[in-house]
Amino acid sequence: DFATPRAILTGHDYEITCATICAELGLVISGSKEGPCLIHSMNGDLLRTLEGPATLQGPENCLRPKLIQASREGHCVIYYENGLFCVFSVNGRLQATMETDDKIR
Incomplete structure (x- = not known):
């Protein structure tokens, strides 16, 4: 038996390195190798892009997300x-x- 995907997460230009599912809110949050992090619906619809604080050290500051966690209250820590x-x-x-x-690590 082969598993069939429930949804395809679009919008990333590079491979996904981390992801989390918030079932209570119906969201999937994913990060790719060269950023950015994206919020999708459970059906795979792209809802938002999470833009980090590029002004701190330039746009490279928010590349390479390693860990993502979402809360049922609607917060996401990356x-x-x-x-x-x-x-x-x-x-x-x-x-x-x-x-x-x-x-x-």
Whole structure:
């Protein structure tokens, strides 16, 4: 038996490196190798692009997302390879950022 996909996530130019599903809100949030992170419906419809704080260190600051977690309250935390955490609303609005010196692997 072969599994058939429930949805195809469109909009990424590179391979997806991390993803999370928020079943309570009916959302799939995914990040690709060279960014950005995208919010899709459970049917695969592209809803939003999560734009990170490009002004902190240039647009490369929000490349290479490594971890994504969504809450049922509608928040999304993304950890990027360079040590940056970003918190977004599911509406795509950047709510907070924090830089760390630690590298999570």
